[in-house]
Amino acid sequence: MNKPISRRTFLKKSFGTLAALTGLGIGGNYYAHNLEPKWLETKYKVISHPLIPKGFNGMKMIQFSDTHLGFQFQLRDLQAVVNKINQLNPDVILFTGDLMDQPNKYGSQQEIPTVLNQLKAPFGKFCIYGNHDHGGYGSTIYSNIMKESHFTMLQNTSTKLSLLTGEEIFISGVDDAMLGKPDFEKALAGIPDEVFTIMLAHAPDLADISRTYNIQYQISGHSHGGQVQIPFAGALVTPPYAEKYREGTYELDSLTLHVNRGLGTTRLPYRFLSRPELTVYEFKVGKE
Structure with missing residues (x-):
C-alpha cells in the first residue's frame, strides 16, 4: 500500500522538479x-x-554560406572562419549568399573586404546572391563588397x-529565387554538353530545375538546416525555397x-x- 506523502514532502519534491526543469531550460x-x-x-x-577530367x-x-553579419555572427567570427579556410588550403572558394543580415543597416561594411581578401585560392573565389544580399537595398552594396574582396560574382x-x-569544368551561378531573377538558360549559355558543370544556387529547392x-x-545554402531542430520532429521552420531540401546531400536522378x-x-x-558548417569538396575521377 502506498504511503501518503506529507504536504511538506510534496512541496519539496515539486520544488525540486521545478528547479530541474528551470535548470534544463536555462542550460x-x-x-x-x-x-x-x-x-x-x-x-x-x-x-x-x-x-571530371583526370x-x-x-x-x-x-x-x-549565410554568415548574416550583424545579427549574431560578427567580423571576429568571419575572421576565424577565414583562418580556418586558409588552413585547409583550398584550390577554389565558394560563397553561396547572405553575407549581411541587413546590408543597408550594417555599420562595418568597409571592414569586410579587409577580412575576405585574406582568403587564398589559386583557381579563384566565386559568389552568388542570397535573398538577404538583395534585401534592404543591398544588391549594389553586396556586389561592391565582393568585388573589393576579389570574388567573381556569378x-x-x-x-x-x-x-x-x-582540361576544364564549369561553375555556374543563378540569381536568388526569392528576391532575384534566376535564369538557368542564361547561366548555362555556352557550356558544352559533355563538360562537368556545378551550379551554385542559394535556394536548394531550385534543384528541381537544375535536374532538368x-x-x-x-x-546551396539558405536553409540553415532549419537553424532550430526539434528532436524526432526535425526543423522548426525553414524558409521558402528550402522546404523540400533542408540540409545534407541528395541524389536527384543525374544531379547531386x-x-x-x-x-x-x-x-x-x-x-x-x-x-x-563549412563544406570541403574534393574531386575524384570516375564513379564513387
Whole structure:
C-alpha cells in the first residue's frame, strides 16, 4: 500500500522538479545561444563523376554560406572562419549568399573586404546572391563588397576552370529565387554538353530545375538546416525555397545536391541540432 506523502514532502519534491526543469531550460538556452552557434562543423564531400577530367583529381573546393553579419555572427567570427579556410588550403572558394543580415543597416561594411581578401585560392573565389544580399537595398552594396574582396560574382552566368592540359569544368551561378531573377538558360549559355558543370544556387529547392538541365552537381545554402531542430520532429521552420531540401546531400536522378547549413543565424539568435558548417569538396575521377 502506498504511503501518503506529507504536504511538506510534496512541496519539496515539486520544488525540486521545478528547479530541474528551470535548470534544463536555462542550460538549453545558453547552449543554443552561446555554444552551438560557435561549434563549427567541417564536412568533407567527395565529388566523383565520369565527366571530371583526370587533371582535376584531388582538387579541393571549400564552401561557406549565410554568415548574416550583424545579427549574431560578427567580423571576429568571419575572421576565424577565414583562418580556418586558409588552413585547409583550398584550390577554389565558394560563397553561396547572405553575407549581411541587413546590408543597408550594417555599420562595418568597409571592414569586410579587409577580412575576405585574406582568403587564398589559386583557381579563384566565386559568389552568388542570397535573398538577404538583395534585401534592404543591398544588391549594389553586396556586389561592391565582393568585388573589393576579389570574388567573381556569378549572377546568371558561368565561369570556366581550366588546367594547363586544356582540361576544364564549369561553375555556374543563378540569381536568388526569392528576391532575384534566376535564369538557368542564361547561366548555362555556352557550356558544352559533355563538360562537368556545378551550379551554385542559394535556394536548394531550385534543384528541381537544375535536374532538368545538363548539371551534375548543385551547391546551396539558405536553409540553415532549419537553424532550430526539434528532436524526432526535425526543423522548426525553414524558409521558402528550402522546404523540400533542408540540409545534407541528395541524389536527384543525374544531379547531386548538397545543402550547407551556413554559419550565421537570422530572426532568432539560436542554433539547436543544426551546427554551423563549412563544406570541403574534393574531386575524384570516375564513379564513387
